[in-house]
Amino acid sequence: xxxxxxxxxxxxxxxxxxxxxxxxxxxxxxxxxxxxxxxxxxxxxxxxxxxxxxxxxxxxxxxxxxxxxxxxxxxxxxxxxxxxxxxxxxxxxxxxxxxxxxxxxxxxxxxxxxxxxxxxxxxxxxxxxxxxxxxxxxxxxxxxxxxxxxxxxxxxxxxxxxxxxxxxxxxxxxxxxxxxxxxxxxxxxxxxxxxxxxxxxxxxxxxxxxxxxxxxxxxxxxxxxxxxxxxxxxxxx
Numbered sequence: 740x741x742x743x744x745x746x747x748x749x750x751x752x753x754x755x756x757x758x759x760x761x762x763x764x765x766x767x768x769x770x771x772x773x774x775x776x777x778x779x780x781x782x783x784x785x786x787x788x789x790x791x792x793x794x795x796x797x798x799x800x801x802x803x804x805x806x807x808x809x810x811x812x813x814x815x816x817x818x819x820x821x822x823x824x825x826x827x828x829x830x831x832x833x834x835x836x837x838x839x840x841x842x843x844x845x846x847x848x849x850x851x852x853x854x855x856x857x858x859x860x861x862x863x864x865x866x867x868x869x870x871x872x873x874x875x876x877x878x879x880x881x882x883x884x885x886x887x888x889x890x891x892x893x894x895x896x897x898x899x900x901x902x903x904x905x906x907x908x909x910x911x912x913x914x915x916x917x918x919x920x921x922x923x924x925x926x927x928x929x930x931x932x933x934x935x936x937x938x939x940x941x942x943x944x945x946x947x948x949x950x951x952x953x954x955x956x957x958x959x960x961x962x963x964x965x966x967x968x969x970x971x972x973x974x975x976x
Contacts, residue, residue, distance in 0.1 A: 740852050741775075742815045743902045745929045746808040747846040747869070747918065749797035754839040755781065755804075759973045761839055762808075766976045768828055769810055772821035776811040780865045780970025783937065791966050796869075796918035797844050807867035807970045809931070815905070818849055844913050850902030850929045853881045856888045857898030861975050862933035864940050868967040870928040871921040872960040877903060880928065880959050890953055891932060894943035898933040919964045928960065937969065 750758045762779045769777055782804045785793050793805035812818040872880050881901070888899040904927035907915050915927045934940040947953045 740814060741855060742812045742818050742852060742905075743850040743900070743929060744810040744812065744818055745848055745850055745869075745902070745915075746806070746810075747793065747796055747915075748806050748808070748840055748842075749799045749803040749844060750806055750840040751802050752804045753802065755973070757839045762974045763976065766974070768825075769821070772824055772828075773817040774810050774812055774821065776859075777974065777976055778809055778865065778972055779974035780807040780867060781973045782806065783864075783969050783971045785968030785970075788966065789963075791919055791964050793918075793966050793968055796846060796913060796966060798913060800841075805968070807865070807931070807968065809929075815849070815851070843911070846910065846913050846915055846918060848907030848915050848927065848929075849905050850907075850927075851905040853877075853901045853903050854885055854888065855898070855900050856885075857892060857896065857933070860897060860933075862897050862972060863936040864934040865970045865972055866932040866934065866940060866967065867970055868928075868930045868965055869915060869919055870930070870960050870962070870965040871919040871925040872903075872928045873925050875924070876959050883959055884930075887953060890947060890950065891943070894946055895939040896932050896934055896943065900931050902929045904928070918966060921964075925960075937971075940969065 766777055785805055787794060797805050799805060812821065884901040891899050907927050909916060919927065921927065
């Protein structure tokens, strides 16, 4: 089953083009290591939250923009092998000193796929969400997501993915756990919806919010601590 490596980071807005070039240049390495896709999403419609949000998650600084990104691998073993080989890649160590963002505040982790529904293509817009989910609710969380995905596809979504925290390390400065104020009995849900455009996304949610079939199950996780937002893909290779 395919495996997701998810990232959240902050990049100076002035470095957008430099970051795009930096990420695009890394694609060849990730492909060589077994990755099948790499997507970088630049913040477009990312709200501030009362408790948690993408800005707090990355300890955003003046002039920076949050990014929601992921790399897809065919399975967990390929991702683990890639991580072990990565530090031996020519030029990688030197490039760490010239990254166009603060890597010390980058959040990353590995996620087991719960479901992957819809066609793979190049979306015009991506919605990303990170949630704290009780470990005991894994099966119920998957079942609820599979019900909702049909409604999302009905209203124009291209692809819906929900993944389950599997290898999500604690960080020195930032991490997924702090991003959603997770508790000892919780793991991280990493989800995204691919849309053909922002306009399709907006129209869909206007209808979905009135659809009783879309009623959330608040018993599955604390949505008040989830972080979410809309992102424009600037790299999708």
